[in-house]
Amino acid sequence: MSIDPAALADLDTFTIEVPSWAYGNSGTRFKVFAQPGVPRDPFEKLADAAQVNALTGAAPRVSLHIPWDLVDDFAKLSAYAADLGLQLGAINSNLFQDDDYMLGSLTHPEKRVRDKAIAHHVQCIDVMRSTGSTDLKLWLPDGLNYPGQDSIRGRQDRLADSLQQIYAQLDAEHRLLIEYKFFEPAFYTMDIPDWGTSLLHCLALGPQAQVVLDTGHHAPGTNIEFIVAQLLRQNRLGAFDFNSRFYADDDLIVGAADPFQLFRILFEIVVQDAQKPASGVNFMLDQCHNIEPKIQGQIRSVLNVQEALAKALLVDRSELRAAQERGDVLGANGVLMDAYNTDVREALADRREAAGLPRDPIAAYRASGYQEKINAERVGGTQAGWGA
Amino acid sequence: MSIDPAALADLDTFTIEVPSWAYGNSGTRFKVFAQPGVPRDPFEKLADAAQVNALTGAAPRVSLHIPWDLVDDFAKLSAYAADLGLQLGAINSNLFQDDDYMLGSLTHPEKRVRDKAIAHHVQCIDVMRSTGSTDLKLWLPDGLNYPGQDSIRGRQDRLADSLQQIYAQLDAEHRLLIEYKFFEPAFYTMDIPDWGTSLLHCLALGPQAQVVLDTGHHAPGTNIEFIVAQLLRQNRLGAFDFNSRFYADDDLIVGAADPFQLFRILFEIVVQDAQKPASGVNFMLDQCHNIEPKIQGQIRSVLNVQEALAKALLVDRSELRAAQERGDVLGANGVLMDAYNTDVREALADRREAAGLPRDPIAAYRASGYQEKINAERVGGTQAGWGA
Amino acid sequence: MSIDPAALADLDTFTIEVPSWAYGNSGTRFKVFAQPGVPRDPFEKLADAAQVNALTGAAPRVSLHIPWDLVDDFAKLSAYAADLGLQLGAINSNLFQDDDYMLGSLTHPEKRVRDKAIAHHVQCIDVMRSTGSTDLKLWLPDGLNYPGQDSIRGRQDRLADSLQQIYAQLDAEHRLLIEYKFFEPAFYTMDIPDWGTSLLHCLALGPQAQVVLDTGHHAPGTNIEFIVAQLLRQNRLGAFDFNSRFYADDDLIVGAADPFQLFRILFEIVVQDAQKPASGVNFMLDQCHNIEPKIQGQIRSVLNVQEALAKALLVDRSELRAAQERGDVLGANGVLMDAYNTDVREALADRREAAGLPRDPIAAYRASGYQEKINAERVGGTQAGWGA
């Protein structure tokens, strides 16, 4: 299949937001393996993220996580970002590390704890005002480990109330992005376990509330692209947290576990034109580079999403529609597979070269000496991590 | 734990609807093993269902499946049911056995096929008018086996349109009950794969549309009682299809695979008072007695649901709430487990005896000679089955 | 990545065995949709299989299923196969369609039933002697639907005894290939649910017993290539049943659901040189073309396996080993992905052309008029199917 460059034009404006925490240490409950060169503060995280953007040209925004990325002066952080060619992106709240949250945060039986969790979001909204961020991302880790531990119904009611209080604080240009997750850290039920629950809360809140789809947060076998299509149909797909998984929320590099699934997800995006900035869908990464180098891991992730999008853009949609309409099962599937089986790497390298970027960003990074430099410089201090 | 008979009072009005097709043969794609005594027509199915009701006192309604249960004269069938102490219940449509439906029914790319599927529901509504049934139950087997085979988004749009046309035909006292299913018979994606999709279509249709929760139609690990709580919170839980499973949609006897899960489901029912007839929730069975005798299988199912409900009613909810409010994880779980671990069988036998029913319905059935009678009488003709 | 033709040389001798039953009708428990042109007898099945081989040059053997493919004169069937350029391959026994097998066959509590199932295998071995087949393939559908239904331990003991009696009947050049399956048709436990159980029985029997790995017969999330590597390490991987799945034993076209997984499986094959005929691994298809045309489905399957093998052969194994040895996680993964991301379709088309085969076997089949011919000719009679 020869590649028509025009077919890939939407890649010009397609961007991916990287998470500040991807550059810090992460691990499993068994061990966090420290890596050399890991940032000690948000400024160093931005410096690393700037490498990813400089080499790929496609990752101009960085999500922050509060309190991990709290700084005294957010204006200064924003200015530093701008100097690096970056923007500060979504503000992620944290409801899982305060001792008060052991049995819940926004759903906790005690009003005092719920109020604290709500206040934390008010703080995050203040950060947004300082940074110019428009997305408040909320992942609710609340849930139950044992049947009977608390009332499933009661927690939904409390959650609705807490969310309403947060939503009321938003400015007109703000969005509240609500994530769902199948399990972990709670092992009997999560309070927002699925897209249906997330969407119901968004619908109750209003048009500024949207769903976040983390690709690792589903039951085994779930057809994720169906959910993408459904949320787009409802105009409520606010953002992705991209990663990949073989088992649970493995948080591997997006596209590493099932590249065909990633392609199918991006094809549903293309079907509803959501790859264009006007869609408002924020394509974010959320991954844990537990054993692989982090900056390279981020670059690989950006490339994987670009390759999947390129393939999705190459699908001959009029041929596809024709085959679908004549009930040609194998023909229609064949049109999709033709695009998937196409090797787009050279075409993407050509595009990068034309844009003054390295043809092979991974090789360029390896050759740049940046990693050796930070390994040498970032000695002492406390490496960033989740603080678990 | 001693059992206060008053705690079980709601069992007096709690009924279970049995499916006509449970008395016919069923099997897997590998083999349908015929059983002796299986009914040859809807009248014989009703006769068998009447045994279940006579021995348990709790199964007074029988769901019909169209076309399997088509008869020339539904008034006559209703009268026969009444003579047996039964009512005709939900009317189930069939969208999976017409050759035209190989690639879909209500979602099919061709308008001709969609119109046919819509017309089938009009026919079912006519049956409802003849039988006095108020529930039209729609399970959509439509879906795709291969990525690209058809447009996921396009099928949602067609589905919405088809459902709207069906909904428009309902009488004021009718309900449209829309079921969802994770997979099978489609193996890439179903067109209504989850409760969220079913609910969205119900919300778009109006208040007479409600969700059916089949306990076997979820991804592995799904917390079903959470969905029960959520749908009740939305006032959209129309009915259950009870059965049980270890793997997929195994359609085993309800409570056989995970009795604790059944208890948890019924506890969420009790939490929102949905065990009372006023809730409108129709508690139906939908099972396949592939290798076990069918009438006994149905009796066992009714008993299992009753036992689970009894245990759910025994939960000391004020103790539970107190433990939940004080954050006593093990105490709260313990309150629930106390009820679950209670042996309610004697208490239920006492209730049956007081109502003039046999203490042990299974033993009574085995001793009744009914099975021997139908084995001897039902010779010749074509045994009822799915007609797959 | 440019493709060195020499790297693909093993494709010359790599063959895939097709199942006779793939050309007949199949379906789910809900419906078997009949297709035009479907064979009515084993001779017509062979004629269809010959198309697949003629167009791909890689499918010279056809598995038979007894009793579906019973004929009066197997010498005549073999001669017919030879005329078509085919050989008869593995003989598959059937333990799931006799009424006596409702509660088991080789594991049944009654000796009479077990003896019948053993005798069926003696019959199959006789067929092997007539056809020159060397592989007796045994898939055990036995299992339990309900806890307590029979003794798990007792059934293992009976199974071991039954298998021993079958094994004793083999000729020196015969192999007994024992398949495992996670679930279906039994829904509580299968009697051979996993590779460990299959292997233990093989080890107890002797060197002529080998394991069959059906790619659809595993729990969700199972790493299949690990099992491939492990069985090869034990010299006990006798054969594959290739197909693909999103959920359960979906029996879709191999490579359709997860082409990356198929590549990984074939890479483990290549690692242990099992793609060469000397390995004795029989690469078979076992699929159900429920809604897609069957001959095209088989051609697509052969091509998918060839493409996956081609990519696996392209892995730069010395680069890979070097990256692995230096602990370069992303580098090593990158070497594998480079091969996977390569578009091998033109290279394979070149090879086919050089061998006098059509570059595009699917297009060639569609253009050949064969399907129209059989649609017209095969009218009347009973279409082949599973006879469920």
Add this chain to the structure above:
Amino acid sequence: MSIDPAALADLDTFTIEVPSWAYGNSGTRFKVFAQPGVPRDPFEKLADAAQVNALTGAAPRVSLHIPWDLVDDFAKLSAYAADLGLQLGAINSNLFQDDDYMLGSLTHPEKRVRDKAIAHHVQCIDVMRSTGSTDLKLWLPDGLNYPGQDSIRGRQDRLADSLQQIYAQLDAEHRLLIEYKFFEPAFYTMDIPDWGTSLLHCLALGPQAQVVLDTGHHAPGTNIEFIVAQLLRQNRLGAFDFNSRFYADDDLIVGAADPFQLFRILFEIVVQDAQKPASGVNFMLDQCHNIEPKIQGQIRSVLNVQEALAKALLVDRSELRAAQERGDVLGANGVLMDAYNTDVREALADRREAAGLPRDPIAAYRASGYQEKINAERVGGTQAGWGA
């Protein structure tokens, strides 16, 4: 069902081994919530474990974990245990917290790292000689996160070699217990992902090697009691790690998620008489009391196993066999369910009372003041945990 006390006699000699680490803090990768009163050293852990044994009479042994429980003088620790009425049990090695193990331990590409991991086991064997422990328990966290990261086959070979070196160090009365795990901390493949792999290594090593079955370490839907039956049939079930799960390796209290499954597991134990000490099966707990109080969590666990065993012992096995032999599916299942549905709690309380133990160990613990005492006393120092 009335309970014949004689049926429960095997409970007299049935003991459960508790893990030292259950008394320390644990959590998820998101957060370890500290609890008051948590031990600071192995002596305090033993003191807590002694409470569990004192109140249940059934938990006389404590597993140690090296290096978490390293002390200068194991003779002193053993003596302290004896004073508390306890014995030191299995010695658990740790292969997941040394920085060298990021890419593997016994399977690592570098010999230096493998040698270190082997030497750690020699150290553990030395501890066994000091404590009189006979079980060396090895859980291998090794595995891969990315396809291609290392050779699956090569790692099996290295593992076999490493295990052989460890096995060679065992004394005659020692056992090497090898655990398997489906996933986590590795997310592409574990090096011992399933019972088959664990058993193959045990068979290669010799009779002193046995399999450990952790109830949380399986793929979704796996029938665990089948594995129990199979391993007992091979005389290779060395030990259990009991816990429970809804999703992954949730490490909840055993019996909390699926009490019916726990009963079925113990029934397979009873079928092969493995509840008797002579079987050599070591019934251990391995759980994480992340949000519930730890000592109560352990007591609850011991009671849950006892209740499940009591029910398993109550199964009328001659009735069961009779029903199985006559092919009475529902009758046989009914015999099993009769025992499961029996409320054994009073009978077990009676037995405890007769043995001078509290009828309700949880209530007795709550009333004892022990928790308040340790909460007050254990101030300062570093609470025990996993050190992740």
